[in-house]
Amino acid sequence: MEISVGISNHHVHLTKEDLDILFGTKLEVRNELKQPGQFASNQVVTVVGPKGELKNLRVLGPVRAYTQVEVSKTDCYKLGINAPIRDSGDLEGASVLKIIGPKGEVEKSCGIIATRHIHLTLEMKKEKGLENLDEVSVKIPGPKGGILNHVHLKVSNEAYFEMHLDTDDGNAFLLKNDDIVEIIK
Amino acid sequence: MEISVGISNHHVHLTKEDLDILFGTKLEVRNELKQPGQFASNQVVTVVGPKGELKNLRVLGPVRAYTQVEVSKTDCYKLGINAPIRDSGDLEGASVLKIIGPKGEVEKSCGIIATRHIHLTLEMKKEKGLENLDEVSVKIPGPKGGILNHVHLKVSNEAYFEMHLDTDDGNAFLLKNDDIVEIIK
Numbered sequence: 172m173e174i175s176v177g178i179s180n181h182h183v184h185l186t187k188e189d190l191d192i193l194f195g196t197k198l199e200v201r202n203e204l205k206q207p208g209q210f211a212s213n214q215v216v217t218v219v220g221p222k223g224e225l226k227n228l229r230v231l232g233p234v235r236a237y238t239q240v241e242v243s244k245t246d247c248y249k250l251g252i253n254a255p256i257r258d259s260g261d262l263e264g265a266s267v268l269k270i271i272g273p274k275g276e277v278e279k280s281c282g283i284i285a286t287r288h289i290h291l292t293l294e295m296k297k298e299k300g301l302e303n304l305d306e307v308s309v310k311i312p313g314p315k316g317g318i319l320n321h322v323h324l325k326v327s328n329e330a331y332f333e334m335h336l337d338t339d340d341g342n343a344f345l346l347k348n349d350d351i352v353e354i355i356k
Numbered sequence: 357m358e359i360s361v362g363i364s365n366h367h368v369h370l371t372k373e374d375l376d377i378l379f380g381t382k383l384e385v386r387n388e389l390k391q392p393g394q395f396a397s398n399q400v401v402t403v404v405g406p407k408g409e410l411k412n413l414r415v416l417g418p419v420r421a422y423t424q425v426e427v428s429k430t431d432c433y434k435l436g437i438n439a440p441i442r443d444s445g446d447l448e449g450a451s452v453l454k455i456i457g458p459k460g461e462v463e464k465s466c467g468i469i470a471t472r473h474i475h476l477t478l479e480m481k482k483e484k485g486l487e488n489l490d491e492v493s494v495k496i497p498g499p500k501g502g503i504l505n506h507v508h509l510k511v512s513n514e515a516y517f518e519m520h521l522d523t524d525d526g527n528a529f530l531l532k533n534d535d536i537v538e539i540i541k
Contacts, residue, residue, distance in 0.1 A: 244527035256499040318503040342429035343528035
């Protein structure tokens with residue numbers, strides 16, 4: 172079964188409250204993302220850890236029920252954190268980071284490395300014979316190919332069927348956006 | 357079959373001639389590496405591509421018959437090159453880079469992404485039942501685990517039995533130096 176690849180660069184989700192503190196404005200749509208209703212905003216922040224900082228992390232919209240900074244392991248070494256691998260929205264043990272916007276800053280437990288995941292609806296899950304699975308493995312071709320395990324199936328009411336990987340996985344396996352790879356159940 | 361992991365950060369090998377141009381001195385040993393006779397030197401260079409540069413790339417010694425810059429795919433995006441995946445010493449199609457030292461600079465086709473590889477002797481290859489293989493796959497545990505394919509078997513007269521990965525592979529799979537993983541034939 173084939174699936175297309177989306178590489179997620181490090182990014183930030185904000186609550187309405189934190190957006191107000193950091194920017195004091197609404198999020199402005201820069202471009203729509205493939206997942207229905209999701210967008211990259213014009214807003215960017217600086218994220219600071221114990222050892223270093225990352226500039227120009229883009230805020231994705233719309234606002235969420237939680238503030239979350241999604242980074243790669245490479246980013247973690249720069250920031251000086253040991254962020255846990257978590258599904259989006261699961262901030263248990265998330266690393267403490269300071270987020271700086273043009274109008275203010277917040278500091279909270281919000282830094283995670285996102286699990287590899289596939290976006291799909293419950294209908295797609297049934298259609299594709301994945302209804303009994305929470306995760307799959309995915310086979311990558313090429314001179315630095317291999318198999319990615321623990322690719323979580325993330326069910327939403329609306330979804331574009333796509334696998335999201337962080338930049339470490341993308342670069343290790345020489346993948347680009349919209350590359351087609353193979354799901355192994 | 358178990359094997360330990362060594363993560364290779366980007367680095368440079370130089371010919372005697374290029375060492376003379378860049379530094380005008382011999383390489384000074386900073387620390388010995390696990391591979392017999394190999395060492396990290398005190399010397400570092402700046403490497404420049406069409407889009408950006410990397411500072412403080414360490415020169416590994418001793419001098420070699422070829423000048424080679426080993427980078428990750430992440431580095432390639434910064435430098436603005438599309439370096440090929442090559443065994444060390446195979447510079448066919450290598451990316452053109454400028455290497456700047458304190459005394460001079462050289463520009464040549466020298467930039468590669470090194471293939472994943474395992475160092476071993478011919479004796480080790482036989483002992484471990486790998487004598488008919490040029491490459492193996494390696495299984496990585498953990499929440500971002502999986503399988504690395506195309507791990508080349510690199511035979512030398514003297515060798516420390518270890519798998520070398522670049523920082524993209526290391527970070528994607530959350531690996532550290534001296535982690536133990538499993539060879540799958």
